[in-house]
Amino acid sequence: xxxxxxxxxxxxxxxxxxxxxxxxxxxxxxxxxxxxxxxxxxxxxxxxxxxxxxxxxxxxxxxxxxxxxxxxxxxxxxxxxxxxxxxxxxxxxxxxxxxxxxxxxxxxxxxxxxxxxxxxxxxxxxxxxxxxxxxxxxxxxxxxxxxxxxxxxxxxxxxxxxxxxxxxxxxxxxxxxxxxxxxxxxxxxxxxxxxxxxxxxxxxxxxxxxxxxxxxxxxxxxxxxxxxxxxxxxxxxxxxxxxxxxxxxxxxxxxx
Ligand code: ATP
Ligand code: TYD
Numbered sequence: 001x002x003x004x005x006x007x008x009x010x011x012x013x014x015x016x017x018x019x020x021x022x023x024x025x026x027x028x029x030x031x032x033x034x035x036x037x038x039x040x041x042x043x044x045x046x047x048x049x050x051x052x053x054x055x056x057x058x059x060x061x062x063x064x065x066x067x068x069x070x071x072x073x074x075x076x077x078x079x080x081x082x083x084x085x086x087x088x089x090x091x092x093x094x095x096x097x098x099x100x101x102x103x104x105x106x107x108x109x110x111x112x113x114x115x116x117x118x119x120x121x122x123x124x125x126x127x128x129x130x131x132x133x134x135x136x137x138x139x140x141x142x143x144x145x146x147x148x149x150x151x152x153x154x155x156x157x158x159x160x161x162x163x164x165x166x167x168x169x170x171x172x173x174x175x176x177x178x179x180x181x182x183x184x185x186x187x188x189x190x191x192x193x194x195x196x197x198x199x200x201x202x203x204x205x206x207x208x209x210x211x212x213x214x215x216x217x218x219x220x221x222x223x224x225x226x227x228x229x230x231x232x233x234x235x236x237x238x239x240x241x242x243x244x245x246x247x248x249x250x251x252x253x254x255x256x
Contacts, residue, residue: 001025001080011037012050012196022183023071024083028054032196034215036128041214043222048076049229050194055079056233057162057193064161066154068189069181084181084190087143088123089132091151093159094175098199101175116159118152123179150187151180158189166200169231171209174199195225 003025004017011033016025028047033040051073058070069081094117097107101119120137121129137143143151155178163173176198179191191197200209209228214221 001074003078012047013192018080020080022083024081025074025078026081026192027078028192028194029077032211032214032221034211036125039215045222046225049222049225050192050196051077051079053194053229053232054192058189060165061158061161061189066158066161066189067186069191081190082183082188084183084188086179086181086190087147087151087187089137089142089151089180090121090123090129091155091178091180092119092121092175093117093155093178094119095159095163096172096174096201098174116156118155147187154180154187154189158193162193166232167203169234170203171228171231172201172203174201195228200228 001023002019004019006014007017007024008015012029012031014027014029016027018025028051030042030044030046031040032043032046055070055073058068061068062070069084071080071082073079094101094113097111097113098109101107101117102109120132122132122136122140122142123129132140132142134145134148137148138145158178159173159176162176166173176193178189178193178197180187181190182188195210198210199212201207202209208216208218209224211221213219213224
């Protein structure tokens, strides 16, 4: 497959056309940003860790009946994906109170949310991604009521699968963000599931294992990403892991 023209450059990924119809290439760059782009850096190898973890999760979800955009890894940073018409929603699933939900509402940090809370933001940087509700989503024609119901059902299924998978590696899935898109009329999971889009806590120590290390200068970001990527991608022994994920390189073996 040949990479063709650049379609879009986001904050951490670039999207390219290919010579294959309906297939795009997503490149995970080494850029990292936080606070609405207010904090920015480039960290060597970061893109490959997030790409590897995303590929691993997408393969695992596919094996468990979730339709994702993932096709294959092309190298450490680039994955071939189904071209989707993206739905501009950030679908956040929360199992424990942390981050903006603690800043904006009277939740105590770390308190369990049972059942999990789904929060959906409008993906629009110029408006600073305001929170939506079901009526607004339908009124703005971002999704039909049926699609919205489906998106929430898929998000909760993904949550159950990932909570279980990560628990086996001693990791708590605190919260995470998903993006969905359509190909014809089918809804697929798109974008990424990585240390940039999840909040992960070590079950024993409570230590942050995600982008909060960068946001709040909690330590060596790349050492954390390397370690957590290795922990997550060795999970296949514990569950029906994906064939495709095995083709992505193991972070621990990287020497550069
Ligand atoms: P944010 O960081 O808030 O997610 P961004 O747009 O800057 O926003 P990037 O991850 O850097 O995010 O860019 C990747 C872009 O590619 C996003 O706009 C995402 O919605 C889009 N995208 C992801 N998967 C697909 C896909 N399968 N088809 C088309 N576009 C996709
Ligand atoms: P949230 O607590 O709303 O934001 P913040 O981390 O700024 O306090 O984030 C909840 C989860 O969703 C967290 O794991 C990060 C992820 N997320 C993204 O990946 N992108 C986003 O634009 C947002 C708002 C959240």
